[in-house]
Amino acid sequence: MLVDALLYDGITSKEHEVTLDFTFGRRVIIASHNIDVALEDIVIESRLGNTPRVIEFPNGVRCKSEQNDTIDQILLDFNLNKSKTHKIESSLVLTIGSVLLTIGFVWFMLTGGANYSANFLANILPQTSLDKMSELTMEQLEKGFLKKSKLSERQERIIQAHFDKLTQGDSRYKLHFRSSPDMGANAFALPSGDIVLTDQLVALSRDDEFRDILGVLAHEKGHVVKKHSLRMAIKTGIASAIVGYITGDISVLATTIPTVLINSSYSRDFEREADAHALKEMKKMGVSTIYMAHLFEALAKKYEGAEESNSTIGALMASHPLTAERIEFFKSHAN
C-alpha cells in the first residue's frame, strides 16, 4: 500500500516529497532514499485529530503524512494496534460521556467527595507527624502572640479540674493557660491535643464554676478528636487542585474565590461537629449547655458589629456558624 508523505532526514531541515510503500512482506520501502526497513522498526504515532501523522524511522528519519485514513487502514491490515484514545475522541457517545463524567466528578468533589478523601488521608497520617507539626506551631505562637496567664490560682484550679475530668486523664491532651491581647477571647486546639485558652475568654465567663469554659474545652477537644485542622488542610488542597486544573487560565480567580467559599463552609461544618461533640461530652458529665449559650451571648455582645448581620452573604461566608444559631443550639439542648 502506498502513502504520500514528506520526509525529513533529521540531519538538516530539508524537506523531501516521498512515497512510502508498505509491502506484504511487512517491510516499508522509500525507494528514493534507499530506505527498506521492517515494519516493526518504525513507529507510527497515534492519530491526533487530523494532524499530519508522524512516522519515525531508524536513524532519526521522520516522515509526515496527511493520509490518516490510509494509515489507519494499514495499521488494521497489518494487525498493529491503533490508538484507543483517538477512538474515544471520535466517538460522540464517549465524548458526551466524558463531559458528563467531568461535570459529575467536579460536582461530587465540590460537595461531598473532598470530605471522603480528606478523611481518608487524615486517618492514614501518623500521629507523630501531627505532634511534630503542633510542637512547631506552638513554638511560633508562644513567640508571637501568647503571654503568661494572669488568671488566679483558684480560676486555674477549677478549669484544670474540668479539663482533667473531660479528658479522663488521657495524657495526649494538655491545657495551656495564656493571655493574648492580640487574639482576644479565644480558645484553640492543635492536632497534638494541646489546647490553648486565653484569659480574655475566661474573663467573659458568667459562671463562678466555669461550666461555660468546660463547654469551650469540650468543643476544642472535638476539633482534636475529629482531626479538623488536618482535614481542612487536605480539603483546601483538593479544592484548589480541581478548580485550578479544570479551569486552567482563569485559575487566578477560580482558585481563590471558590476556595474561600468552600473553605468557610467546611469550617462551619467542622464547628458544628465540634459543637455536637461538646454537647455530647457535657451531657455525659451532666452539665447543662445553657452556660455555653450564655458565654456565646457575652461573646456576641463584646464583638457586636464585628460579627456579620443575619444576612445571606454573611451566612455564606462566615467561618463560624452564626452566633445566634449556636446560642439557639445550646439553649435548645439545655434540658
Next chain:
Amino acid sequence: MDAPNNENVTVEALQQQVSELENEVEALKSQPLADYKYFQFKGSSSEYFRIWIVNIALTILTLGIYSAWAKVRSNRYIYANTYLNGSNFEYNADPIRILIGRIVVVTFYGLFTIFSQYHIMLKVAGGIALVALLAMPWLVRQAVSFKLRNTSYRNVPFRYEGKVSSFYKFFLLHLFLNIFTFMLIFPYSYVKFKELIVDNAHYGDGDFNFVGRARRVYAIYLKVFLWSLLFVFTVAFVFGILGSIVNAVFGESLSDFFLTIKESVDPDILRILVALGAFVLYIPFVFWNKGFSDGYFSNFVRDNTTLNNAPLKGEMKPFALGMIAATNALAILFSLGLLYPWAQIRYLKYKLEHTAFACKDYEQFESHGYVTGSTVGEEMVDFFDIDIGM
C-alpha cells in the same frame, strides 16, 4: 549621463526615462524587503474540545496519572496544527518524564499546603518554600530548556544553551536592583531576561538573537497603564451618563419600580445579584488588560528577535487581543469551563496568525539531534502557571 547638448535627447525621452525609474522605485517599495510568511493555525476547536474533555475524563479515571499523557496529547495537537511556510511543528515530550516531574512538584506542594495550614507560617513550610525559592533560577532554566528541546520543526529540534550560573546571576542581581529601585528598573530586567532566554536559544545550528531597548518597555508599561485608566474612566462615564439619562426620562416610574423590587425581592438576594453584577464587569476588565499588555509585549519580543539574521515580526493589535481575552473569560465563566478549549484556540490563533517570519532559506538548518533531561522545572512552571513568556 547623457550630455545635455545631445540632439537625440528630447524632453519626451527624458520624461519616459524618469517615469520608468519612478516605476522601478515603486516596484521596489511595494516589494517587501524580506519575504514575510505568517504563522498559521489549522486546528479546530471542536476537534480540540474532544481531545481536551477526553483528557480530563481519563485523568479523573486514572486518579491523575493520565494527566501527563493528556498534556502531551493536547500540546501535540496544538504544535502539529501550527504551520510556518507550509510545514508544521512537533511536540516531542515524553509523558513518563512529565509524570515524574509532576509527582515531584505535587508532593512538594502538598507538603507545603499541609504544613502551612497550621495557624502561622511554620518552620517546615518555610523550609519547603525556601528550598523552592533557592531552586527557582535553576527550575526556570529547566523549564525554558524543556520547552525548546521538545519542540521541533522539520525534524530539527530547538535547543537551549543558557547556563545555570547565568540564571542565578540574573535573579540575584535583578532581585537586588528591583528592591533598591522600588521596581522602577523592572523594564530593564525584562529586556535582560529576554536576552538571557532568546540569545541562548537555537534552532538546530541556527542562532536566535534579541536586541531590545528598555526604553520601549517603559513606553509599553506607560501605554498599558494609561489605556487601562482611560478604559476604566470611560466605562464609569458611560454608565454614569446612561444612568442619569434613564433617571431623567423614567425618573419617577423607575424609582417606583425599584421600590417595588426592594419591597418584593429578598434584600439578601438583591445584594448577591448586585455583587455578581460587579464581578461580571470586573472579570472582563482584568482579562482585557492581560490580553492588551500581552499584545504589546509579544509584538515587542517578536520585532526584536532574529534567527540567523532572519527577522520575526509581531502584528498583533493589543486592543483586539484584549477584547479576545475579555470575551474568552466571560465565555469560560458562563459555560462553567466548557468553552475553555475554544477560548484557548481562539487566543492562540490570533497571536500566531499575527506573527510573521522572514527566512530566505528554510532548508539551511542542521540538526544537533534530540536530547532529554529533567522535567521538574517545566512541571513547576506549569503547575503554578508561571509565565516565562515563551
